[in-house]
Amino acid sequence: MTSVPVGIPRRLLEFIIDGEAVRTPEGSTILDACRAAGKDIPTLCHSDTLTPRSTCRMCVVEVAGAGSLVPACSRRAEPGMEVGTATDRVRHSRKVLLELLASSADLSTTPRAAEWIEEYGARPDRFGPDAARSDEPPKVDNELYVRDHGKCILCRRCVDVCGNQGLHTFAISVSGRGFAARVAMEHDAPLTDSACVYCGNCIDVCPTGALSFRSEFEMRAAGTWDESTQTSTTTVCAHCGVGCGLTVHVQDNEIVKVTSPQDGPVTRSSLCIKGRFGYQHVQNRD
Structure with missing residues (x-):
């Protein structure tokens, strides 16, 4: 034994x-x-x-x-x-923080954001229409994922998981200061010319949807994204022998995205490009 x-x-x-x-x-x-x-x-x-x-x-x-x-x-x-x-002091702090965040970023795809705004009585609109917001449209420059700076709150989770707490690729960092600060590639180069290896681990850790799967982005735009009808199944990636765990999300009998469980014993929520995006062969009906 x-x-x-x-x-x-x-x-x-x-x-x-x-x-x-x-x-x-x-x-x-x-x-x-x-x-x-x-x-x-x-x-x-x-x-x-x-x-x-x-x-x-x-x-x-x-x-x-x-x-x-x-x-x-x-x-x-x-x-x-x-x-x-x-306490009153804690609740007031969270209320103001929510107002500042929601006035400067789109929190519509942030889990529980609307619930917290209601719970703490936050009024993001009190800053008026001139509150600093990114007017940059979502960047759809590849087939795998989309970057929407209008939803970014600069939490730096994507920077950490791409850097020394994750893949050590260092493809992204925070550029600029103050209201001009944003997550960007080195020298603000296109994503396709950067060190990005398209592992998608940054999508997994993004709390607001500023980084999202291309499939999810297009389904939300079409009004067909419905998490209430989706099922998720945790399994083992079949692309190689490492044994990475992954969770397959399915809607209408189609895989819509793949994530990785945070408590996975093998890679601790990390996946490579094949594990996260290489699921098309599963849906090949031919």
Whole structure:
């Protein structure tokens, strides 16, 4: 019988969340502890497979004794800490953040964005029609995926997964400053002339739909995209012997996109161009 190595158990520490005592493994973030306790903390820039950047600040919570609100995604839990996840100060911060984000970017394809805007009473329209928005049309320059800068919130998740936290391709980075900041190729070159290998891992981590599958983009434009009728099946990629896990999304008996489970033991949500986009042979009815 093969033995399975077990890591050293982590000591449990105790602290307070919204007046209730909770216990969490040492080294856990406040966000980890809140989720384990059933607290619904909104996040946008956070990903379970990437190192937290604390960029969007949607997950901020109030810690007793701290001078400012702290990001739950990166702040480690400490013994005796008292955390408030829905205080007036926290709710006001999230409300203003949602107003700023929704006034400067299109959040129509951001999961739960409309729910949060209603929950926190955010009014993005109060900044008026002159709020800074990208008027750049979506870039449809290849057959695999589409880039829509109007939906980008500069969370940098795509930059990280393309760089030293993922494929180490470094095909994209943030260019410009202030309102002119945007995710771009080196020297703003066309995607086809860049170092991009079309793995599509950036699509998987994008929280707003600024990066989307060409198939999804065209179906949304045609009004036929319907996630409520889609089914998803997790399987193993058959293109090679590595054994990458992938999730096949099907609508009307057609594969509409392929994603990768974040908890995949082989590649931790990464796929290559074949695994993510090479599914046409499955649908070949001839």
